[in-house]
Structures are given as C-alpha cells and as structure tokens.
Amino acid sequence: MDAIHLSLLEPEQVAAAVALDQQCLGGLWTADGYVREIDSSNSVLLVLTTNLAEEPEPSLIGLGCVWMILDEAHITTLAVHPARRGRGLGQLLLTALMQAAWQRQMHWATLEVRASNAGAIALYHKFGFISLGLRPRYYQNPEEDALILWRKGLQEPDFADTLREWWNWVGDRQRRHGWHLIPTQLPIQTEAGESVFSAIPLDIGIFS
Ligand SMILES: CC(C)(COP(=O)(O)OP(=O)(O)OC[C@H]1O[C@@H](n2cnc3c(N)ncnc32)[C@H](O)[C@@H]1OP(=O)(O)O)[C@@H](O)C(=O)NCCC(=O)NCCS
Numbered sequence: 001m002d003a004i005h006l007s008l009l010e011p012e013q014v015a016a017a018v019a020l021d022q023q024c025l026g027g028l029w030t031a032d033g034y035v036r037e038i039d040s041s042n043s044v045l046l047v048l049t050t051n052l053a054e055e056p057e058p059s060l061i062g063l064g065c066v067w068m069i070l071d072e073a074h075i076t077t078l079a080v081h082p083a084r085r086g087r088g089l090g091q092l093l094l095t096a097l098m099q100a101a102w103q104r105q106m107h108w109a110t111l112e113v114r115a116s117n118a119g120a121i122a123l124y125h126k127f128g129f130i131s132l133g134l135r136p137r138y139y140q141n142p143e144e145d146a147l148i149l150w151r152k153g154l155q156e157p158d159f160a161d162t163l164r165e166w167w168n169w170v171g172d173r174q175r176r177h178g179w180h181l182i183p184t185q186l187p188i189q190t191e192a193g194e195s196v197f198s199a200i201p202l203d204i205g206i207f208s
Contacts, residue, residue, distance in 0.1 A: 002178060004048055004092075004174065005051070007046070009037070009038055016060035018034060020062075024079035029077075037065060042067050045077075062084070062089050062093050063077060068104045071106055072107070073100075073108065087177045088170055088173030088174060090123050091170055094123065095169075098127065102154050106155075107153075108154065109150070110148065113149060121147065121149075124151075128151050128153070128162075129151040131147045132150045133148040
C-alpha cells in the first residue's frame with residue numbers, strides 16, 4: 001500500500017509548496033509568504049506528501065492553510081495536485097484544517113471562493129459551509145466575484161462526532177484507492193503559545 005503523509009509544512013518544502021501553489025492557485029503566495037506562515041503562531045499550514053517506491057524523492061501533492069483570528073478560522077488555501085484530484089485528498093486536508101480549528105477553540109470557519117469554482121464549492125457544502133455573502137470583483141485574472149462561505153458550530157458538543165465521521169469518509173476513500181494515511185504528529189500551538197499535539201493520529205481510529 002502506498003503511503004500519504006500529512007504534516008505541517010517544513011522550511012525545506014517551501015519551494016515545492018510554491019510550485020504547487022503556482023500550478024493550482026495561480027501563485028497566491030511567494031516563498032517568503034510560505035515562510036511567514038510557518039513562523040506564524042496563528043497559522044496552521046498542512047501538506048500531503050507521497051513517498052512512492054518508483055519516485056526518488058517524496059512529492060508534495062496537497063496543501064491547506066487556516067488562520068486563527070479571534071474565534072474565526074479563516075481557510076486561506078486548499079489545493080491538490082491536478083493528477084491526484086478526485087480521490088478524497090481535498091476532503092482529507094479540509095478535515096485536518098477543521099480539526100485544527102476545533103482544537104484551537106475556533107467557533108466559525110470561513111473562506112472565499114471563486115463563484116465559478118463549482119468543485120470547491122461542492123466540497124465545502126459537503127462540510128456544512130453555507131454562502132452568506134458575495135465580494136464583487138474580488139478576484140483578478142480573470143475578474144470574478146467571491147462567495148463568502150461560513151460554517152458554524154465548531155464548538156458545539158456534537159462537533160467531535162462530526163469530525164470522526166469526516167475522518168471515516170477520508171479513511172474509507174483512501175483505502176479504496178489503496179493508500180495508507182500516515183499523519184505525522186502535528187504540533188499545534190495553543191493561544192497561550194504552548195505546543196500541543198494534534199489528536200489526529202490517536203483519537204480518531206481510522207489509521208490501520
Ligand atoms: C478543490 C480541490 C482542492 C478539491 O480537491 P480533490 O482532492 O479533487 O477533492 P476530493 O476528491 O476530496 O473531493 C471531495 C468532494 O468535493 C466535491 N468535488 C471536488 N472536485 C469536484 C469537481 N471537480 N466537481 C464537482 N465536485 C467536486 C465533491 O463533492 C467531492 O466528493 P465526491 O468525490 O464524494 O463526489 C481541487 O480541485 C483543487 O486543488 N482545485 C484548485 C485549487 C482550488 O480551487 N482550491 C479551492 C480554493 S477556495
């Protein structure tokens with residue numbers, strides 16, 4: 001079974017993150033931008049890498065980032081390599097970002113998405129995001145409106161069960177594709193600045 005690793009972006013992976021960003025997001029952030037995210041205690045930037053027997057180097061195939069601002073989790077980036085789409089990896093990254101937001105005591109998750117990006121919008125709807133507004137002509141090249149999506153309830157008592165359900169989807173999907181997910185322990189800083197370890201590897205029980 002091939003392995004997919006979920007971990008925080010490391011400095012030596014910044015060039016690969018920039019390359020994936022250019023390919024999937026049209027160059028949202030520069031290398032300096034990614035380094036700033038690594039250094040920011042308000043940001044959690046996760047990456048997916050594969051280490052296939054036929055490939056000499058691990059390759060970075062997905063990334064997702066969330067900023068913690070007051071009690072709002074702002075999902076700023078989500079991208080999966082074009083050759084790896086449609087296999088549940090976007091769902092995997094979004095589940096991990098939502099878990100990070102939950103652990104950091106965020107109440108809401110929000111993001112902007114191009115109004116024409118039907119695939120991404122369908123993904124966010126699956127996770128309970130709803131559209132609560134529009135930013136006219138927010139994007140350039142091509143110019144387009146942004147939908148503002150929100151997801152409430154991250155600190156409701158049932159949200160931990162919802163996360164477990166999402167991880168179960170992700171696990172089933174990955175197993176169907178013959179992939180084994182290896183979550184590296186993910187230190188996530190609390191608001192008090194101390195590092196805690198994400199519950200992803202242990203609590204959720206999909207990782208056989
Ligand atoms: C959006 C993106 C991250 C999705 O990644 P992915 O790995 O292909 O997504 P998944 O396979 O996990 O899809 C999960 C769900 O999202 C929806 N979805 C994803 N791509 C879709 C598409 N092209 N059309 C319709 N629905 C789609 C479906 O509901 C899908 O569930 P299903 O497979 O059970 O039908 C990926 O297409 C991407 O990187 N796009 C370019 C960057 C981008 O637009 N990012 C979002 C910025 S806000």
